[in-house]
Amino acid sequence: MQSLVHALIKLLPGVTPAAITSGRAIPALSAIYLFWTFGASGAISAAGQAMGRTQGFDNNHPRKHTHELEGLPLRLRSAHYALMENFPGFALAAALAQVLAPNDAQIVNLLGFHVLAKLAVHYPAYLANVAPPRTLAHVTATAALVNVCWRLAAGS
Structure with missing residues (x-):
């Protein structure tokens, strides 16, 4: 898992192996x-909304027609919202980890797994x-975040 997490981190422009x-x-x-949560999947979700209407995307009322989406356009929007719903839990666990255990490989690997x-899945x-x-x-992924917070609370 650690090598996958390191490979993922190295994809960021300007991030060197020393940063890990x-x-x-x-x-x-x-x-x-x-x-990915707010940029890429948000843009993909908007494209899905445009695909889901014969008139295209309604930028004046972007949420007005979402209840009419079906198939792939609906899944594009739903997948985006699923990421957004889970991001706050990650953000909390990551913030706590950065303050309490920024170099703990196990914590970093659990966050990376999430x-x-x-x-990717x-x-x-x-x-x-x-x-x-x-x-x-x-x-x-949710269990990994719970595990991070549990380990941080226990001090291990």
Whole structure:
């Protein structure tokens, strides 16, 4: 898991391997997750809304027609919202970890697992409408955040 987390972090422009061991792994994971949650999946969700209407995207009333979405356009929007709903839990765990244990490899790996499970499994499975891996990724990613907070509370 650690090598996957390190590989993910190294994808960020300007982040060197030294940043991984200098307490910057958690901010790097946060930047990746933040970008995908609010930037990329938000843009993809808007594209889905445009696909879902013959008149295209209604920028004056962007939420007015969301109840009419079906199929892929609905999954694009729903996958985006699923990421947004889970981001606050990650943000809390990441902030606590950065303050209390920024160099704890186990904590960083658990946070990295959450990001990988959500972005590499949950999100694509949501778009593909494949429920079992989506559900498993959600449950294990959430368990990783609970584990992080539990370890931080216990001081281990």
